[in-house]
Amino acid sequence: MPATPPPPPVSEEERTRLRSRIKRLLKERDAVLVAHYYVDEDLQRLAEETGGCVADSLEMARFGNAHPARTLVVAGVRFMGETAKILNPEKRVLMPTLQAECSLDLGCPASLFIPFCDAHPDRQVVVYSNTSAEVKARADWVVTSSIAVKLIEHLKARGEKILWAPDRHLGTYIQHVTGADMLLWNATCVVHDEFKGQALAALKRQHPDAAVIAHPESPTAVLDLADVIGSTSQLIEAAKNLPQQKLIVATDRGIFYKMKQAAPGKILMAAPTAGEGATCESCAHCPWMAMNALANLAEVLETGTNEVHVEETVRVKALRATQRMLDFAASIRQKNHGD
Template identity: 65%
Template structure:
């Protein structure tokens, strides 16, 4: 067995600009990433040592036995190692996005949830299943969006704009969620912001600036954007993607909206992980260029065998290949870590009860909206009546 690889990765660390408002110091705006060289953070990722096929099989057998004895279920994100994705499905678990993972865990009869992803996903699962034990292969699995949106700074920014509704992406800490009015995922963000915009509400959006800009462009909403970004999606570059399209003129381009606007402009389909997977199945094309974490291609290949999937370029004249389309923190999830948390109870997610309750309110509001949105074929008047039900969630 080889050694664990440790490497530092840079991420956007937005800086707040201090100003005076009615004689009081306040944080009023976000400096763009290029405004100051110090607007760059750095975090370590420790990639598990590679395993031989024999070692993998031994771990898998042991993990299956441990899961059964602990009444545990494995929920995994599309971006983790394919071995973990397959193990989750083999053991009647779930592979999905962060919200699908949390909802599956909430509804499953298991008393212990093993969350293979990054830390905010474990926190979300704990919010929705406070009575269950939530374990992660490693609590050091970070997210650049979470890291780049410290709760105290984001709260100061929100406090400086009290007239705005606070909408945050799911890729945030429990503390940031607790400061929000709404939590959204990429699969429902457009619909929720459209709804708020039609009500005349102005919005603070955090933390991904690319997703925020995409939503703003598509809704016309008045949005102040926190200037964070995803380490992986920020790497995709339009110039190299345009060049690759010339090499594969019949290919369809699938882009996650956390990617820069120039990349999204070249897309045939832009959307959440689940939407991109479905597009790979439904579109008649045989070749796809995919601008999201390359881990998604495992599921795409399973659902659309025979089709060709090419990762959008993160190297070339205008790209650096810092992450090479793989999240380094997702890669920290491994079989050894799963066995360890099942054996010793390590990597447990714990949340302050009061904090968890506050953070769950905007999350529940989104879930209620999403459920109502499924019924949007009904008359708009009826739909608006239903909306009143979830607007009051957590208002007391």
């Protein structure tokens, strides 16, 4: 868990002052704000109001790559800033804090992962975007949860065996859906791993008219109870389209800001993190995402500190697998558009 606590709350007057300052600085610095669904809603709202982007990690990468701004400000966790720099070496990439880690990234250190890959040379190395630049540099493919199943289906159809990292819950889910031969790295997300199947079943009994929507980083016992399983963007779409008026949501509660926009009037309930084996380390919110705030966002725009750097030889290698992800995602969009 992060050693640095989240920033303290600020008054409404201070929030208004910080928001005005950030908007002015974004213009002055030729910068655009790219925010993940899991950060504080103040930052998501700012990104919307200033022509930036609120999205999952795939769309964040795509948006930052296409936007003409010379500076990208990434509100999220460290691997997201690294991905922006991998794709945009000519741009300056800043983050409100460089201390915002990811348990999946931390759980897959390059020093251990690279020898593991070397020991299995017959497998295509597919890594989740929640990994360091060094791990991406060793991979054949980078993937996000929104396209993971389709990519593994594609590789399976080519007769490939897969080495998957780092999230074992997501890997297990993909393996179940696709039937692919997958060797799984053993790491989990501190948020999604806290959701409890027994407690979720009890909540469903209390609300039999509710649909359960879950991110595939959740444990199998939770996914077995889900009506919809998908990436953050897919869950927002499901919230809009499902007929149920009550939704039990098994992902970071930061998503509620955009989910309420997509499905106004629906009742959103966080899936339970209490129950047998509970430690409540996250309580449905990423402690590292919570480190992004208005104050440190304003500070980084003012000072230009917290710039993300990726060593060039690592960046070039990581770009290959990351660009493959973007190209594959584009081919899916083109096929769907053609259909």
